[in-house]
Amino acid sequence: xxxxxxxxxxxxxxxxxxxxxxxxxxxxxxxxxxxxxxxxxxxxxxxxxxxxxxxxxxxxxxxxxxxxxxxxxxxxxxxxxxxxxxxxxxxxxxxxxxxxxxxxxxxxxxxxxxxxxxxxxxxxxxxxxxxxxxxxxxxxxxxxxxxxxxxxxxxxxxxxxxxxxxxxxxxxxxxxxxxxxxxxxxxxxxxxxxxxxxxxxxxxxxxxxxxxxxxxxxxxxxxxxxxxxxxxxxxxxxxxxxxxxxxxxxxxxxxxxxxxxxxxxxxxxxxxxxxxxxxxxxxxxxxxxxx
Amino acid sequence: xxxxxxxxxxxxxxxxxxxxxxxxxxxxxxxxxxxxxxxxxxxxxxxxxxxxxxxxxxxxxxxxxxxxxxxxxxxxxxxxxxxxxxxxxxxxxxxxxxxxxxxxxxxxxxxxxxxxxxxxxxxxxxxxxxxxxxxxxxxxxxxxxxxxxxxxxxxxxxxxxxxxxxxxxxxxxxxxxxxxxxxxxxxxxxxxxxxxxxxxxxxxxxxxxxxxxxxxxxxxxxxxxxxxxxxxxxxxxxxxxxxxxxxxxxxxxxxxxxxxxxxxxxxxxxxxxxxxxxxxxxxxxxxxxxxx
Amino acid sequence: xxxxxxxxxxxxxxxxxxxxxxxxxxxxxxxxxxxxxxxxxxxxxxxxxxxxxxxxxxxxxxxxxxxxxxxxxxxxxxxxxxxxxxxxxxxxxxxxxxxxxxxxxxxxxxxxxxxxxxxxxxxxxxxxxxxxxxxxxxxxxxxxxxxxxxxxxxxxxxxxxxxxxxxxxxxxxxxxxxxxxxxxxxxxxxxxxxxxxxxxxxxxxxxxxxxxxxxxxxxxxxxxxxxxxxxxxxxxxxxxxxxxxxxxxxxxx
Numbered sequence: 038x039x040x041x042x043x044x045x046x047x048x049x050x051x052x053x054x055x056x057x058x059x060x061x062x063x064x065x066x067x068x069x070x071x072x073x074x075x076x077x078x079x080x081x082x083x084x085x086x087x088x089x090x091x092x093x094x095x096x097x098x099x100x101x102x103x104x105x106x107x108x109x110x111x112x113x114x115x116x117x118x119x120x121x122x123x124x125x126x127x128x129x130x131x132x133x134x135x136x137x138x139x140x141x142x143x144x145x146x147x148x149x150x151x152x153x154x155x156x157x158x159x160x161x162x163x164x165x166x167x168x169x170x171x172x173x174x175x176x177x178x179x180x181x182x183x184x185x186x187x188x189x190x191x192x193x194x195x196x197x198x199x200x201x202x203x204x205x206x207x208x209x210x211x212x213x214x215x216x217x218x219x220x221x222x223x224x225x226x227x228x229x230x231x232x233x234x235x236x237x238x239x240x241x242x243x244x245x246x247x248x249x250x251x252x253x254x255x256x257x258x259x260x261x262x263x264x265x266x267x268x269x270x271x272x273x274x275x276x277x278x279x280x281x282x283x284x285x286x287x288x289x290x291x292x293x294x295x296x297x298x299x300x301x302x303x304x305x306x307x308x309x310x311x312x313x314x315x316x317x318x319x320x321x322x323x324x325x326x327x328x
Numbered sequence: 329x330x331x332x333x334x335x336x337x338x339x340x341x342x343x344x345x346x347x348x349x350x351x352x353x354x355x356x357x358x359x360x361x362x363x364x365x366x367x368x369x370x371x372x373x374x375x376x377x378x379x380x381x382x383x384x385x386x387x388x389x390x391x392x393x394x395x396x397x398x399x400x401x402x403x404x405x406x407x408x409x410x411x412x413x414x415x416x417x418x419x420x421x422x423x424x425x426x427x428x429x430x431x432x433x434x435x436x437x438x439x440x441x442x443x444x445x446x447x448x449x450x451x452x453x454x455x456x457x458x459x460x461x462x463x464x465x466x467x468x469x470x471x472x473x474x475x476x477x478x479x480x481x482x483x484x485x486x487x488x489x490x491x492x493x494x495x496x497x498x499x500x501x502x503x504x505x506x507x508x509x510x511x512x513x514x515x516x517x518x519x520x521x522x523x524x525x526x527x528x529x530x531x532x533x534x535x536x537x538x539x540x541x542x543x544x545x546x547x548x549x550x551x552x553x554x555x556x557x558x559x560x561x562x563x564x565x566x567x568x569x570x571x572x573x574x575x576x577x578x579x580x581x582x583x584x585x586x587x588x589x590x591x592x593x594x595x596x597x598x599x600x601x602x603x604x605x606x607x608x609x610x611x612x613x614x615x616x617x618x619x620x
Numbered sequence: 621x622x623x624x625x626x627x628x629x630x631x632x633x634x635x636x637x638x639x640x641x642x643x644x645x646x647x648x649x650x651x652x653x654x655x656x657x658x659x660x661x662x663x664x665x666x667x668x669x670x671x672x673x674x675x676x677x678x679x680x681x682x683x684x685x686x687x688x689x690x691x692x693x694x695x696x697x698x699x700x701x702x703x704x705x706x707x708x709x710x711x712x713x714x715x716x717x718x719x720x721x722x723x724x725x726x727x728x729x730x731x732x733x734x735x736x737x738x739x740x741x742x743x744x745x746x747x748x749x750x751x752x753x754x755x756x757x758x759x760x761x762x763x764x765x766x767x768x769x770x771x772x773x774x775x776x777x778x779x780x781x782x783x784x785x786x787x788x789x790x791x792x793x794x795x796x797x798x799x800x801x802x803x804x805x806x807x808x809x810x811x812x813x814x815x816x817x818x819x820x821x822x823x824x825x826x827x828x829x830x831x832x833x834x835x836x837x838x839x840x841x842x843x844x845x846x847x848x849x850x851x852x853x854x855x856x857x858x859x860x861x862x863x864x865x866x867x868x869x870x871x872x873x
Contacts, residue, residue, distance in 0.1 A: 068420045070427075092493065116602040122419050123602050126557070129603075130595040133550065137592035188739050192723070193732030193748060196717065200725050203714045206676075210712070211726040212700035212791060213733065219733050255427055259487025262424070298435040305435070309408055316415030 042168035042219030046240055048280055049172070049179035050233050055260040055272035056186045062258065063266030064190045065222055067121070071128035071255045074135035075227040077249025079234025081139070081146055084244050096160030098235035099111075105231025106152045109224045119218035130206035132251050139246035151245025158239040171240050178236060182229050183219065187269070189225065201265075259304070260289050263311055279304075332579065334462045339551075340575035341475030345530045346552020347559070347567045348478055352523030356516040359422035360553070361362035363404050364527055365545030366433030370396040371528025372535035372544055373437055376448055389448075390529060397528020398521050398601045404429055405520055430545075438542045446540040448532070467537045474533070475571075478526065483564040497517060499562040547591050551578070554598040573597070626650055627826050628704075628795055633672055633682035642668045643679070644850040650795075650843075655821045656828045657858070660847035661871055666830045667709060670797050671845070674706045675699045686795070701728065707784045707792035709800050709830075715773030719764060719783050722772050723755035724748075726790035758786040760814060778809035785816060796820065798829040802836060814840050834862060846870065859866040 053078060062065045078127065079101040086097035116127050139146050157166035158174065165174045189195065197218060200208050205215040238244050256279065264275025283300050291299050346368070353361040355547030375389040382388050408425050416424075455466045485492035495515050534548060555574045559566030574597060581593035624763040628650040633701040635643035643665045648658055658666050671677035673684055684692045691699055700706075714722055730739045730751065759765050762782040767775060771781060781801060788796055801817070802810040818840055821827045831837050837844055837858055844861045846854040848870040854861045861867060 068423070071392055119602060122358070122360075122825070123605075125420065125423060127602050130362075130599040133595045134592045134599075137589060137595075141586075141588045141592075185739055188741065189735065192738060192744060193730050193751075194735065194738035196721055196725055197733050199717060200714045203716060204712055205694075207712050207725070207787075208713060209696040210700055210706060211787070212697050212728050214697050218733075225735060250432075255424075255431075258424070295439055298439045301435040302432050303438070305428040305431030308431070309425045312417060312421040313408075313411045313415055313424040313426070315421060316412075316417050 044280070044303045045172040045282065046168055048276060049175040049321070050236050050240075051260060051276045051280055052061045052179045052273055053182040053229055053233040053236070054257045055264070055276045056183050057226040057233075058253040058257050059261045059266055059272040060186055060189055060198070060222060061226050062175050063271065064195065064202065065198045065219065067219065068125045068187070068258075069128040069223075069226075070125065070251065070258060070299035071131040072226070072230050072238055072257050073136070074132045075109060075230035076234045076237070076257075077135060077139055077246070077252070078105050078108060078227075079231025080153075080177070080244045081234075082231070083235030084152050084238045084304045087155060087238075088110070088152070090160050092237055093160075094235075095160060098232060101231045101235040102228045105234075106228040109227035110220065113220050113223045117220050122326075123182060123293075129251075132254050136246060138247060142253050151243055153243045155238050155242045155244070155245070156272065158243070165239070175240065178232065183233065183273075186229070189222070192269070217303045255308070256304070259308055259311070262315070263307065330460060330462050332583075334464055335603045336575050336579050337472055338464065338468045338574075339578060340571045342530065342534060342548065343551045343555040343574050344475045344568060344571035345471070345478060345526060346548050346566075347555035348482055349523040349527040349530065350500075350549075350552050350556045351559075351561075351567060352519035352526075353516075354556060356495070356519060357409070357422070359419045359428060362423065362426035362549070363408070363429035364523075365379055365549035366430045367397050367400050367404075367527040368531040368534075368545040369437055369542060370400045370433060372448075372540050373441060373531075374528065375535065376441075376446060376534040376540050379448060389532060393528040393532035395528070396526040397531070400433070400528075401520050401524025402410075404523060404524075404580030405517060409520075434542050434545070441542075448536045451584055465532055465537065468518055471533050471537070473552040474529070475476055479564060479568055486562070486564060490588065491515070491518070497563045538572050547594075550594050550598075554594050554601075557598060558601055621694045624657075624832045627648065627652060627687055628673065628685070628720070628828075630673065630684040633669075633684065634680045635668060635672060635677060636680060640691070641850050643672060645669065645682070645852050648845065648852055648855070650826055650828060653821060653824050653826050654842040655840050656818055656826070656843040657841035658828065658843060658845045658847060659832070659834070659837060663849075664847040664870075666847055667799055668850075670706060670799055670830065674704060674797060675720060700791065703793070703794040704797065705788035705791055706797040707788055707799055707801060709803070711780050711784060713772040713778075713780060713783060714742075715771065717772065718769050718776065719759060719772055719786075720755055720768045720781060721862065722754070723758050723786050723790050724751050726787040727751045728791045729755060755790065755855040756787075758789050759783075760787045761789070763812060778805040781805055781809070781813060793825070794827065798827070800830050800832070803832065810836065 054072060058069065058072045079098075080253060082101040082104045083094075083097045086092045086100050087094060090097075092100065112131055116124060119127060140149055142148075156173070157164055159165070160174075163170075165171050189197065197213065200211075201215045201218060208215045208218075233255050234249075237248070247279065260275035260279045261272045262275065263278055264273065265271030284297070286303075346364070349367075350361055350364055353359075353364070371393035375393040376573055378385075378389045378471050380394035408429055410424070412422055412425055419514055456463050457466065457469060486496045487493070498515050530548065531544065535544060539545075551574060555570035556567060558570030574594060577597045582590055585593070626649045629648060630645060631647045633645040633648075634641070645665075657670065660666050668677060672679050675691070675694050675770055676699065678693060682692070683690055686699070686704065691702065691704075694702075714725065717725075725757055731747055734806070737744055756765070756768065757770055762785050764775075764779060764782050764786065767779060767783075772780065775783060785798070785801065788798070798817075802813050805813070814836060816828050817829065821842075841858050844854075844856065845852055845857045846861060846867050853870060854864060854867050
């Protein structure tokens with residue numbers, strides 16, 4: 038039972054990550070491999086806020102979101118006018134730099150060994166330690182995040198995103214500025230990723246650089262792609278598949294010393310197969326968009 | 329001081345070699361050939377395997393590395409790139425598939441040889457040469473030599489031979505090249521194989537210089553890609569310049585901030601280039617899609 | 621400074637691409653309203669002129685004025701907001717959404733397109749209703765009322781041209797710059813579009829369109845601008861200009 042609750046926590050954190058990334062990738066057509074960087078920023082900021090600044094969890098989480106948004110704004114301001122392929126490479130740069138900072142700025146992050154002993158969140162006098170209670174917290178956060186994300190992908194804002202995905206020139210002729218919209222959406226997604234990061238820190242009690250590297254970014258991206266980018270429930274389907282399947286593998290009986298490699302090989306193969314499968318429709322839906 | 333210059337030259341040579349390998353694919357197909365990092369690693373491990381079987385033959389190891397790299401490149405072309413092309417995938421699809429391929433290669437290597445660091449056991453290769461107060465190893469000298477040779481050969485090939493000119497035409501404009509009647513796909517495949525073999529050898533050289541580990545390829549890939557993206561498609565001289573700039577940046581940065589920030593510095597150089605370059609290209613109407 | 625009545629004019633406009641001079645227009649003043657046609661052989665620079673006037677191409681030299689305001693180096697979205705709408709030779713629409721949504725996208729000043737309003741939903745529903753009504757009106761104007769819920773990508777070529785026109789009108793522009801609005805469509809649709817242009821001009825707008833078909837030009841245009849090799853070689857009323865020897869020669873050569 039506790040295992041299932043643990044899975045629920047993991048699922049809800051990834052739900053926030055995948056849904057926020059889908060706004061970028063599926064709806065606005067901007068591929069990013071830097072999502073884990075902001076996930077990590079959120080985790081580390083929340084950790085330091087709780088441990089060093091002795092802030093309560095909710096405030097720490099809010100601070101994490103603010104820092105994530107501000108950092109993203111600074112990085113993306115010059116990037117807004119970049120062509121699509123250059124933008125992807127720029128996100129790669131951001132991710133690698135972030136990983137390097139997480140590992141090497143030891144004064145702040147304690148480097149590769151990470152930071153332990155993060156206390157579980159306490160809200161209104163109630164402690165959310167343990168999977169059971171934390172699942173409530175993370176579940177609620179996920180519902181709020183997904184709802185907010187839905188608001189940006191429907192209505193006039195969603196229409197604008199979809200237009201940017203298809204043809205920025207059309208948007209320009211309508212007197213609108215794709216560059217500004219991109220920055221705003223990038224920062225919004227980064228903020229949600231940072232929120233997920235603070236939840237992670239509060240739940241696991243331990244943050245380290247390996248959780249927030251390029252591989253993690255690619256994992257989140259795969260959840261979006263496998264589930265079906267640009268739809269409504271797509272990313273959540275991808276989350277379910279890519280969180281539960283490796284857990285299921287654990288029961289299959291692959292020897293422990295190769296489990297991690299086998300998992301990653303399967304994951305890499307999945308990426309290849311899925312991108313071939315998507316083919317021309319690529320990472321944006323070739324199907325009808327529903328409101 | 330001179331030692332710093334020597335270090336810059338060595339780094340630039342490695343960067344140039346990887347940049348040339350990367351460009352053989354990027355110039356033609358315009359996508360981020362991530363799997364190249366895997367090819368580099370495969371080359372290193374092939375050399376390692378060969379040296380374990382035939383200990384005293386570095387030449388055979390070189391052949392092994394080139395062969396391994398080339399075979400892997402062809403495999404990727406057949407199993408990954410070609411299906412993607414047939415399905416009409418866009419550049420982003422290629423990038424992700426290439427990432428997936430890289431993950432598969434690295435973990436396969438880990439599966440067979442394990443995660444631990446190994447040494448390429450050829451004593452003569454790490455012999456130190458002392459010249460003009462500068463110390464470089466034999467391997468490092470080979471890196472510089474190979475880089476120079478590659479640059480010259482590539483330059484001659486692109487300017488002097490028919491195949492080379494065809495390649496350059498495709499590099500500058502794949503759509504136009506097809507209209508004029510150059511078989512872009514054939515050019516692409518030949519270039520891919522050459523680039524893959526070269527990448528395999530790079531893996532061998534760097535492994536001989538440092539050590540053999542699964543993560544060998546990634547920093548090299550970043551180095552080479554930055555050098556390649558600093559340059560312009562079709563121009564070898566711009567690759568050389570790019571390699572030089574990246575190397576200087578990396579070594580200076582390492583001097584000030586420490587070696588551990590090398591990768592970050594490389595990426596910041598690339599990021600700065602992307603940001604600065606956008607002013608030169610008018611974004612709106614020259615929307616170039618991965619046409620290939 | 622003299623008050624210019626012309627809504628759109630340019631002078632000493634120059635643009636080169638890779639060393640080739642694509643545009644070399646000395647002085648060009650469009651009338652206050654009515655229909656002006658721009659004609660010229662392929663490669664004459666007609667589209668480049670349109671791009672330079674709407675901010676998609678930065679001229680190397682020269683100025684473009686909208687009324688008294690210089691718009692030479694303004695970005696395209698800014699010029700669009702100043703009441704200049706344009707269409708493209710290659711159709712630019714959002715194919716995966718409906719015709720109605722394409723027009724609604726083109727409606728300006730939408731609060732719902734800001735993140736805060738999108739997240740909170742304040743005032744969005746009412747604004748959407750207004751925009752939907754306006755967009756429907758525009759579709760009715762161009763004769764696409766029955767295609768409102770069809771995906772733009774599924775419309776016929778002629779219908780897409782009409783939809784483009786409706787999108788241009790969504791911002792209530794004073795000036796319309798249309799690049800080959802009737803190229804490649806059936807004669808009846810072409811006539812429909814030309815009739816619409818006449819109605820728009822009658823409303824006091826300036827309609828400028830690039831065209832290859834002389835009969836269409838003679839039928840609706842008040843003024844013709846003839847371009848060749850980047851320059852304007854003649855400008856005036858169709859009956860005066862189109863039969864001049866240098867004009868005929870430009871097309872034959």
